[in-house]
Amino acid sequence: MDPQLSRRSLLRAAAAVPVLSAASAASAAPASAAAPSSPVAGRGPAEGRDLRFTLAVVPDTQYLLDEGGSDAEPVRATLRHLVRERHRDQIAFTAHLGDVTEHGTETEMRAAREAFEAAGGLSYSVLAGNHDVSGDDQRGDTPYLRTFGPRRFARMATYRGSSPDGYNSAHVVRGGGREWLVLALDWRVSDAGLAWAQRVLDAHPLPTVLTTHDLVWAQDDGVAQLSDHGSRLWDRLVRGNDQVFLALGGHYWPSGRTTLTNDAGHDVHLHVTNYQDRYYGGAGMLRYYRFDLARNVIDVETFSPWLRERRDPTPLEREHVELTGDVDRFTVEIDFDERFAAFAPAPVPPPRPPSAVLPxxxxxxxxxxxxxxxxxxxxxxxxxxxxxxxxxxxxxxxxxxxxxxxxxxxxxxxxxxxxxxxxxxxxxxxxxxxxxxxxxxxxxxxxxxxxxxxxxxxxxxxxxxxxxxxxxxxxxxxxxxxxxxxxxxxxxxxxxxxxxxxxxxxxxxxxxxxxxxxxxxxxxxxxxxxxxxxxxxxxxxxxxxxxxxxxxxxxxxxxxxxxxxxxxxxxxxxxxxxxxxxxxxxxxxxxxxxxxxxxxxxxxxxxxxxxxxxx
Incomplete structure (x- = not known):
C-alpha cells in the first residue's frame, strides 16, 4: 500500500495425595513414594521462557525384538537419535506404547534391556503390551516387570511412582513453562489399577497425557474409534477427569485419530500409532508431538531415525524415511490456557506498583x-x-x-x-x-x-x-x-x-x-x-x-x-x-x-x- 495514500485515507476519515509406588514382591525392588507436584502448576508469563517442547513417542517394536529372528538396530538408532537430539529438538520426555517384544521371554527382554542402554540420560516410560505379558496388571512377576518395573525409572527426575503391582507408572514432565503428567498404563488395567490412576490424577492436577497399549483402532480412512478396553478407560477414567486432554495407544494398525468430548465439554484427542505392519517391522518409527504454547498447537510428525542414517537407501527405504499421510503428519489445535484453566490456570504476575516502572x-x-x-x-x-x-x-x-x-x-x-x-x-x-x-x-x-x-x-x-x-x-x-x-x-x-x-x-x-x-x-x-x-x-x-x-x-x-x-x-x-x-x-x-x-x-x-x- 502507498503510505501517502494511506495517510490520505486517515485524513479523510487442593491437598495432595502421595502416589503409591511400592512394587509387588514379584518386582525387582520397592520404589519409594515420590512427592506430588504442586496442586496448581500452570505456565508463567510468555517473556523469558521457552514455549516449545517435544514429547517423543515410540510405538510397537515387537518385530524388532523377536528371538525368532529380527534386528534391534532400528530401536537402538531411535534411542540414540533421542539422546543425540534431545537438546536441539527440545525433547522433554519419551513414551513407549507397549509390545516392546514379540513374546515377552527372558531372552527377548534381555535384548530389550540391551537396546535401551542407548537411552542413557533420557527420561522415559515403558508400558506392557499383550505381546509382553498376559492378563491384567495383577498378574504378578514377569520378565517384563523385572526389566521395565519401578527400579528402571526410580532415578529419573520425572518419575513420580508406580502402582503397587509395578505395571503402571506416573511421570511429571516440565515443558513450555508448565508441568505435565504422563500416565503410562498397562494394556489391561484392573480395578485396582484404575483406582491408583485416579489417586495420581487427584494428587497431580496437571494437564495429562495418558499412554496405554490398547485404546483406539482405525480403518483405512484414519478415523479412530474406541476399542473395548479403550471404552473401559474412557468411561472409568478419562471422560470424568478433565485433566486428560491427549491419550495415545498402539496395538492396532493402521494409525488413526479421533476427538471425543469429555464430561466437562472439552475435547480429548485420542490417537493410535503403530507401524509394525510397515517395512522392516516399522523400521524404528518415531513420532514427535511438538508442543508450541505460543501458537497453541501440537505439531505431529513421524519418521525413522534409522532410515535417516542410511548412506545409500534403497527405494523402499527412501519411501519410509518419513511418513506424511493425514494420520502421520498433522496439527492439533489447543488453546492451552483456556483448556487447562479449570484445574491448572496460568499464573498471572501480580500488579507492579508505579514506582517499579518509572525508569x-x-x-x-x-x-x-x-x-x-x-x-x-x-x-x-x-x-x-x-x-x-x-x-x-x-x-x-x-x-x-x-x-x-x-x-x-x-x-x-x-x-x-x-x-x-x-x-x-x-x-x-x-x-x-x-x-x-x-x-x-x-x-x-x-x-x-x-x-x-x-x-x-x-x-x-x-x-x-x-x-x-x-x-x-x-x-x-x-x-x-x-x-x-x-x-x-x-x-x-x-x-x-x-x-x-x-x-x-x-x-x-x-x-x-x-x-x-x-x-x-x-x-x-x-x-x-x-x-x-x-x-x-x-x-x-x-x-x-x-x-x-x-x-x-x-x-x-x-x-x-x-x-x-x-x-x-x-x-x-x-x-x-x-x-x-x-x-x-x-x-x-x-x-x-x-x-x-x-x-x-x-x-x-x-x-x-x-x-x-x-x-
Whole structure:
C-alpha cells in the first residue's frame, strides 16, 4: 500500500495425595513414594521462557525384538537419535506404547534391556503390551516387570511412582513453562489399577497425557474409534477427569485419530500409532508431538531415525524415511490456557506498583486502576466525562476523559482486562466508530509539560492495546494516541496534507499500525508500519527513537518496515497529548475501538528489556 495514500485515507476519515509406588514382591525392588507436584502448576508469563517442547513417542517394536529372528538396530538408532537430539529438538520426555517384544521371554527382554542402554540420560516410560505379558496388571512377576518395573525409572527426575503391582507408572514432565503428567498404563488395567490412576490424577492436577497399549483402532480412512478396553478407560477414567486432554495407544494398525468430548465439554484427542505392519517391522518409527504454547498447537510428525542414517537407501527405504499421510503428519489445535484453566490456570504476575516502572527519563505514565484513577469503577461501568487519569511520573501530565461528538456513556468504560505482563491489571474500553463518528479521548491539560516537549535526544512511547474479536464495523484509520496540532503550523509540508497531526499512532484498514512523527529540524515525515495486528489478544507496542532513527517494536520484536528516513525529535506545537483518537485538521473523527492499557512516555531510547512488559 502507498503510505501517502494511506495517510490520505486517515485524513479523510487442593491437598495432595502421595502416589503409591511400592512394587509387588514379584518386582525387582520397592520404589519409594515420590512427592506430588504442586496442586496448581500452570505456565508463567510468555517473556523469558521457552514455549516449545517435544514429547517423543515410540510405538510397537515387537518385530524388532523377536528371538525368532529380527534386528534391534532400528530401536537402538531411535534411542540414540533421542539422546543425540534431545537438546536441539527440545525433547522433554519419551513414551513407549507397549509390545516392546514379540513374546515377552527372558531372552527377548534381555535384548530389550540391551537396546535401551542407548537411552542413557533420557527420561522415559515403558508400558506392557499383550505381546509382553498376559492378563491384567495383577498378574504378578514377569520378565517384563523385572526389566521395565519401578527400579528402571526410580532415578529419573520425572518419575513420580508406580502402582503397587509395578505395571503402571506416573511421570511429571516440565515443558513450555508448565508441568505435565504422563500416565503410562498397562494394556489391561484392573480395578485396582484404575483406582491408583485416579489417586495420581487427584494428587497431580496437571494437564495429562495418558499412554496405554490398547485404546483406539482405525480403518483405512484414519478415523479412530474406541476399542473395548479403550471404552473401559474412557468411561472409568478419562471422560470424568478433565485433566486428560491427549491419550495415545498402539496395538492396532493402521494409525488413526479421533476427538471425543469429555464430561466437562472439552475435547480429548485420542490417537493410535503403530507401524509394525510397515517395512522392516516399522523400521524404528518415531513420532514427535511438538508442543508450541505460543501458537497453541501440537505439531505431529513421524519418521525413522534409522532410515535417516542410511548412506545409500534403497527405494523402499527412501519411501519410509518419513511418513506424511493425514494420520502421520498433522496439527492439533489447543488453546492451552483456556483448556487447562479449570484445574491448572496460568499464573498471572501480580500488579507492579508505579514506582517499579518509572525508569530514568520518564515523562508521563498513565494507568487505569486505582493507582492511576484514584478509584476505578466496576468492570464495564462508564467512565464519566471529566474523569482524571493522573500522571504517575509526578510531572503533572494528567489526562481528562472527554466524549466525542454525541457519544453516549458506552463510548468509554472501565475494564478489568489487561495484558498478562502489564503493570496495572486494568484498562479502558473504547467504543469508537464511524457513521456517525463516535468515541472518547483522554487529553492532557493546556499547560501540561509534555505538550511542548520535542524529544530531540530520543524517546520511547509505549502502550498496550487489544482489538475486539469479532472486529466489527469499519474502523480504518482510527487513532490510538498522538499530539494535537497541524503539521503545516509546524512548518511541515512534506506529508499528504498540512492537516496531518504532528505525531500519531494509528491503525490502517488492514490493521497495520502506522507511526508518523514529523521531526524537529527538517521537513520530513518518516513513517513506520507494523504487520497486521491480531484481534482478540493483547499487544504491546513500543516506538523507540535514538535521536536519529525510529524503531517500532510489537510484543518486544522489532518490525521490518521501520522508517529509513532520519527523524530527530517530534515537532510538537504545545498542544495536548491525547489517548484514544487522532486529530485531522484539528478535529477528532472516529475514536479508537478496543482496549488501551498502561501508557508511558520516556525521554530516551529504552532497550526491549526495559519496556513495560518487564522481562
Amino acid at each position: 530514568r527519563g520518564t515523562v508521563a505514565y498513565w494507568r487505569f486502576d486505582g493507582a492511576g484513577l484514584g478509584a476505578a469503577g466496576d468492570d464495564g461501568a462508564p467512565v464519566p466525562p471529566g474523569t482524571v487519569a493522573r500522571d504517575l511520573s509526578g510531572h503533572g501530565n494528567h489526562l481528562t476523559a472527554t466524549l466525542l461528538h454525541d457519544s453516549g456513556p458506552e463510548a468509554l468504560t472501565w475494564s478489568a482486562a489487561h495484558h498478562e505482563r502489564q503493570p496495572a491489571h486494568a484498562s479502558l474500553r473504547f467504543d469508537g466508530g464511524k457513521a456517525p463518528d463516535r468515541g472518547a479521548v483522554l487529553r492532557t491539560g493546556p499547560d501540561a509539560p509534555v505538550n511542548g516537549m520535542t524529544f530531540e535526544r530520543g524517546y520511547t512511547i509505549e502502550t498496550f492495546l487489544r482489538l475486539p474479536d469479532p472486529f466489527e464495523g469499519d474502523h480504518a484509520w482510527m487513532g490510538i494516541l498522538g499530539w494535537e496540532g497541524r503539521a503545516g503550523d509546524a512548518g511541515k509540508h512534506s506529508g499528504w496534507s498540512d492537516d496531518d497531526p504532528t505525531c500519531s499512532l494509528n491503525l490502517s484498514g488492514e490493521r497495520f499500525l502506522q507511526f508518523i512523527a514529523y521531526p524537529v529540524p527538517v521537513d520530513a515525515d518518516p513513517t513506520s508500519w507494523s504487520h497486521a495486528l491480531p484481534v482478540g489478544r493483547w499487544t504491546h507496542v513500543a516506538v523507540v527513537n535514538d535521536g536519529r532513527h525510529t524503531t517500532m517494536y510489537v510484543d518486544g520484536s522489532r518490525i521490518v518496515r521501520n522508517a529509513a528516513e532520519e527523524g530527530r525529535g517530534i515537532a510538537t506545537l504545545g498542544k495536548p497529548f491525547a489517548l484514544g483518537g487522532t486529530q485531522s485538521a484539528e478535529r477528532y473523527g472516529q475514536g479508537f475501538y478496543g482496549w488501551i492499557g498502561d501508557t508511558r512516555i520516556v525521554s530516551r531510547a529504552l532497550r526491549p528489556d526495559e519496556f513495560l512488559t518487564g522481562r
